[in-house]
Each structure stands twice: as structure tokens, then as C-alpha cells.
Amino acid sequence: MxxxxxxxxxxxxxxxxxxxxxxxxxxxxxxxxxVVVRPFKPATEPRDLNPTDKTRANHIVDRVLALDLQTAESMLADILENFEGRHRNLLATFECRAEDMEDAFTPHTEFTKVQRQLVGAYFLHEYxxxxxxxxxxxxxxxxxxxxxxxxxxxxxxxxxxxxxxxxxxxxxxxxxxxxxxxxxxxxxxxxxxxxxxxxxxxxxxxxxxxxxxxxxxxxxxxxxxxxxxxxxxxxxxxxxxxxxxxxxxxxxxxxxxxxxxxxxxxxxxxxxxxxxxxxxxxxxxxxxxxxxxxxxxxxxxxxxxxxxxxxxxxxxxxxxxxxxxxxxxxxxxxxxxxxxxxxxxxxxxxxxxxxxxxxxxxxxxxxxxxxxxxxxxxxxxxxxxxxxxxxxxxxxxxxxxxxxxxxxxxxxxxxxxxxxxxxxxxxxxxxxxxxxxxxxxxxxxx
Structure with missing residues (x-):
């Protein structure tokens, strides 16, 4: 052959x-x-930070909780208007993220649900x-x-x-x-x-x-x-x-x-x-x-x-x-x-x-x-x-x-x-x- x-x-x-x-x-x-929403984490803190000093996360929470209630409600409504149609259960997502920020909440004894949700929004980003x-x-x-x-x-x-x-x-x-x-x-x-x-x-x-x-x-x-x-x-x-x-x-x-x-x-x-x-x-x-x-x-x-x-x-x-x-x-x-x-x-x-x-x-x-x-x-x-x-x-x-x-x-x-x-x-x-x-x-x- x-x-x-x-x-x-x-x-x-x-x-x-x-x-x-x-x-x-x-x-x-x-x-x-x-897009999905992912946790936003502030840049790494200085290594020589005194344990008693506040972190960047504390500073962000302080600024949000310093807002008067009307401003906080208005900001949250604006965020929802801009982002709610892009994600499911966005308010629940904000609250879950706020739970992750409990250490930053520690110095504060009182805060509203709106404030917690607004804090959660500050520590998220779209990806x-x-x-x-x-x-x-x-x-x-x-x-x-x-x-x-x-x-x-x-x-x-x-x-x-x-x-x-x-x-x-x-x-x-x-x-x-x-x-x-x-x-x-x-x-x-x-x-x-x-x-x-x-x-x-x-x-x-x-x-x-x-x-x-x-x-x-x-x-x-x-x-x-x-x-x-x-x-x-x-x-x-x-x-x-x-x-x-x-x-x-x-x-x-x-x-x-x-x-x-x-x-x-x-x-x-x-x-x-x-x-x-x-x-x-x-x-x-x-x-x-x-x-x-x-x-x-x-x-x-x-x-x-x-x-x-x-x-x-x-x-x-x-x-x-x-x-x-x-x-x-x-x-x-x-x-x-x-x-x-x-x-x-x-x-x-x-x-x-x-x-x-x-x-x-x-x-x-x-x-x-x-x-x-x-x-x-x-x-x-x-x-x-x-x-x-x-x-x-x-x-x-x-x-x-x-x-x-x-x-x-x-x-x-x-x-x-x-x-x-x-x-x-x-x-x-x-x-x-x-x-x-x-x-x-x-x-x-x-």
C-alpha cells in the first residue's frame, strides 16, 4: 500500500x-x-497610628452623623434616585455594609436608620x-x-x-x-x-x-x-x-x-x-x-x-x-x-x-x-x-x-x-x- x-x-x-x-x-x-456594588475600603492607615486615634473610617462616619436629619434624608433619597434602578434591594445592601462598619460606629451611642443606611452607602462603590x-x-x-x-x-x-x-x-x-x-x-x-x-x-x-x-x-x-x-x-x-x-x-x-x-x-x-x-x-x-x-x-x-x-x-x-x-x-x-x-x-x-x-x-x-x-x-x-x-x-x-x-x-x-x-x-x-x-x-x- x-x-x-x-x-x-x-x-x-x-x-x-x-x-x-x-x-x-x-x-x-x-x-x-x-455593575455590582462592592465594599469600598479607605486607603491603609499609617503604621504609626496610635490605637486611641480615629481612623479614616471613623472620620467619614463622624462627618455623616454630623449632618442634620433633613440633610441626611435628602442625601439618601438622592442616592436612591441615582442608583436604585441599577441594583436589587439597595437599602438592604446599605444596611448590611453598615453592619461591617460597627467598629467605626463604636464611639457613637445614638444614630437613626437613615444615618446607618447613609453610612453604608459611603463605604460601597460600583464595579x-x-x-x-x-x-x-x-x-x-x-x-x-x-x-x-x-x-x-x-x-x-x-x-x-x-x-x-x-x-x-x-x-x-x-x-x-x-x-x-x-x-x-x-x-x-x-x-x-x-x-x-x-x-x-x-x-x-x-x-x-x-x-x-x-x-x-x-x-x-x-x-x-x-x-x-x-x-x-x-x-x-x-x-x-x-x-x-x-x-x-x-x-x-x-x-x-x-x-x-x-x-x-x-x-x-x-x-x-x-x-x-x-x-x-x-x-x-x-x-x-x-x-x-x-x-x-x-x-x-x-x-x-x-x-x-x-x-x-x-x-x-x-x-x-x-x-x-x-x-x-x-x-x-x-x-x-x-x-x-x-x-x-x-x-x-x-x-x-x-x-x-x-x-x-x-x-x-x-x-x-x-x-x-x-x-x-x-x-x-x-x-x-x-x-x-x-x-x-x-x-x-x-x-x-x-x-x-x-x-x-x-x-x-x-x-x-x-x-x-x-x-x-x-x-x-x-x-x-x-x-x-x-x-x-x-x-x-x-
Whole structure:
């Protein structure tokens, strides 16, 4: 049998990729008009401040409480007129913030409800959480499929939102995959809200943090903003997966907590996208970014794909979900488009043929592209095939943005005979592609 040259095989792969990748016209762009209220903290006090001296917070409270009642009421009414339509339950938010300022209230024995609410307003500020970017999406089937027509599926999309100071938070969208494979995104809620933190305020971030939203809030209204010191500069790149165990479905997401100086992997878990639990991961394999959890146990253990050495991909097992040590090297940079480094692009997707693992590779001029590998279903350490050429690479129209020459995803989803692939463009906005599974597998080399 005549053996094709590597060059002819490469040309064939590139030509097939140009026909099977169906890019949708669903551009999810950052919207600076969407804001949440966040605590405002006065600048750090001088280190030589005498403990008996008043702080800046005390001074602000003193000035507010010195206002006569009529002026205070007028100011509060003006604030509500300007901001109430932009947030839910604003007066209650002011009062909650005033509770945080109890130390500043201490010298005062009497104050009115209006004064407390006005003080709360002085220690809050609006934050445009997606002013700069809306990117690195992942997708899972919605837990509620009621009313969806046969052959269609409702989904939840998570996205990394970036605002002032390059602080990352987690936001959501919902949409529908139709029976014909086309994708629709539901309109975004006008308002946005952060959750109620159920963990004590003394939380250090080394223990689980519980948080919840109101079930009446549309999911696109829910924003998970950094809570602990380890997350203070960002909750980055959540990789969601619908995890099946004993007939029950739970949603997990590995993400990167960034303090501004250090990173660590953490786990977000939820049953309903209303209540969440955030837990730091332990172990030598959890010290880097980009961990992707398998959607079910493998050989009675939890399994993860990780990149603890910044360059290669490892298969890691754990008995308790929260501790990840060691790992077996399964994929290293092999082709020119991934020579700099490899990483996973979300949780593996189970197919009849094996585990489909989307990967990213970094090539010359730090150009990011998306590829794939097929792992053995019973033994994922065995690589059956992988992408010689990328599945998705930056198009000429997709090269400009905050970080040029990047396409990236944090997770795709199977729907019937297709892979639904949301992906980010230049760390700025997001789009969708759909890929027929049979065509995708034909591009992989054994």
C-alpha cells in the first residue's frame, strides 16, 4: 500500500478542518453597563497610628452623623434616585455594609436608620465586573430541561469576566442547542448581583466557603466575585463538568484562585447554580492551573487531567476529590503548534470511541490554538490519537484583542452527534463553533 507523505496528510487535515468547523455568529462581548456594588475600603492607615486615634473610617462616619436629619434624608433619597434602578434591594445592601462598619460606629451611642443606611452607602462603590473582557467559557447541560423540545438541550455557560484592575470573576449565561445543532443565547439580565456569603466573616480561605443566590434571580444576574485572600485578584478559568455518580448529577468546576502574587487550584460545586461551595484543593498536583475533572469515576477513583509542570499533561487519580498528588505523564508537546506548552481545555468528554480531551497548544509568537486527543476509555493513560494540526486557530478576524493571537476554551459539551465548543478570542470576547464528532475523529492521528 502506498504510504502518504507527512506533507500530504497535513494538507488533508487542514482542508478537512476548514469544512467541518461551523463557526456561529454568537459574539458575547463585555458590557461595561453591568455593575455590582462592592465594599469600598479607605486607603491603609499609617503604621504609626496610635490605637486611641480615629481612623479614616471613623472620620467619614463622624462627618455623616454630623449632618442634620433633613440633610441626611435628602442625601439618601438622592442616592436612591441615582442608583436604585441599577441594583436589587439597595437599602438592604446599605444596611448590611453598615453592619461591617460597627467598629467605626463604636464611639457613637445614638444614630437613626437613615444615618446607618447613609453610612453604608459611603463605604460601597460600583464595579463594572466585565468592563474589559468576557472570555474563557465552559458549557454544561442545564439541570432544568423542562419545556425543551425533543432533540434540543438547554445549557449553562460560565465565563470569566474581567473589570478594573484586571480582577476576574465568574458570570453565567443560558442558552439552547436546537435539534439541528444551531445555538441560541438567552438575553442577559439587566441587573447583576453578588451572592450572600454563608461562611463567617473571619474566613481565611483555607476552609470551604458557602455562598448562595436568590432562586428568583436569573442565572445571568449571578456573579461570583473573589471572596477569600487567595482569590483577591481573581477567580479564573472555571472548567465546569456535570459529574455523574450513582445516578445523581452534581456540577463541579476547577478554577484558579489568584491572590495577585500566588495561584492555587480550587473546586466549586453546586447542584442547582443557586447555592455553591468553594474548597481549596490540596496536594502537589494542585499547585498549578488548568485542572480538568473527568465526568465520572474511573476504576472507582476520581480522575483529573492536570499540568503541574507548566508544560505537559498528566493523568491524576484521587480517592477524596480534594487531594491530588503525583500523576502520570500522558501528553507532551510534539507538533510545532504546541512546542511552547500544552494544557487541557476542559474536562474530558466521553464518546463511544474513548475520552475526547480538548487541548491547547502554544506555538511561535505565543500563538494559542485548540486541538484534541483521544484517550482509551478504560485506561485514560493510553493516548489513542491526537491532533497533528489545530482544530481551531485564530482567524484573521480573530487576532486582535487584549491578548492577540489566542483562541481558548475551558470546556465543550457533546450534543447528539456534535461537539458544542464555546471559545474565547484574544482574551476579550467569546463565540461558538460546532463540530461533527465523526469529522473531528478523522482529523486525529494514531
Amino acid at each position: 502506498h504510504k502518504r507523505s507527512d506533507t500530504s496528510r497535513q494538507i488533508e487535515i487542514i482542508l478537512s478542518q476548514s469544512t467541518f468547523l461551523n463557526r456561529q455568529a454568537l459574539f458575547l462581548r463585555p458590557d461595561p453597563s453591568r 463594572s465586573f466585565e468592563a474589559s473582557a468576557l472570555f474563557n467559557p465552559s458549557i454544561v447541560a442545564h439541570p432544568d430541561q423542562s419545556g425543551v423540545s425533543p432533540g434540543s438541550r438547554r445549557f449553562i455557560l460560565s465565563l470569566r469576566a474581567v473589570g478594573e484592575g484586571h480582577v476576574s470573576s465568574l458570570t453565567f449565561r443560558t442558552g439552547l442547542i436546537k435539534a439541528d445543532g444551531s445555538v441560541e443565547i438567552e438575553p442577559t439580565a439587566r441587573l447583576a448581583s453578588t451572592p450572600k456569603i454563608q461562611t463567617p466573616r473571619s474566613v481565611t480561605g483555607d476552609e470551604p466557603v458557602k455562598l448562595s443566590f436568590s432562586a428568583q434571580q436569573h442565572i445571568s444576574e449571578r456573579v461570583i466575585f473573589p471572596i477569600t485572600p487567595a482569590q483577591s485578584n481573581g477567580i479564573e478559568d472555571a472548567r465546569f463538568v456535570a459529574f455523574e455518580d450513582s445516578g445523581q448529577t452534581k456540577f463541579y468546576a476547577t478554577y484558579t484562585a489568584y491572590s495577585g502574587k500566588a495561584i492555587r487550584s480550587e473546586l466549586l460545586e453546586t447542584d442547582d447554580f443557586i447555592s455553591f461551595r468553594m474548597t481549596p484543593l490540596r496536594g502537589s498536583a494542585a499547585r498549578n492551573k488548568g485542572m480538568g475533572l473527568f465526568p465520572r469515576k474511573v476504576d472507582a477513583q476520581y480522575a483529573m487531567i492536570g499540568r503541574q509542570d507548566n508544560e505537559n499533561l498528566y493523568l491524576i487519580y484521587s480517592d477524596d476529590l480534594y487531594t491530588w498528588d503525583g500523576g502520570q505523564l500522558i501528553l507532551s508537546p510534539k507538533f510545532p503548534w504546541e512546542f511552547v506548552q500544552m494544557g487541557n481545555c476542559g474536562s474530558p468528554i466521553e464518546l463511544d470511541e474513548g475520552w475526547l480531551l480538548l487541548t491547547h497548544g502554544v506555538g511561535p509568537v505565543r500563538k494559542y490554538a485548540i486541538g484534541a486527543a483521544l484517550l482509551d476509555k478504560s485506561d485514560p493513560s493510553k493516548v489513542l490519537a491526537r491532533s497533528r494540526e489545530p482544530l481551531v486557530r485564530p482567524e484573521p478576524s480573530e487576532r486582535e484583542g487584549y491578548v492577540p493571537n489566542v483562541v481558548y476554551t475551558c470546556g465543550a459539551m457533546r450534543h447528539n452527534d456534535q461537539i458544542i465548543l464555546p471559545y474565547a478570542v484574544c482574551d476579550t470576547f467569546s463565540n461558538f463553533s460546532t463540530i461533527k464528532i465523526v469529522d473531528l475523529l478523522l482529523t486525529l492521528d494514531g
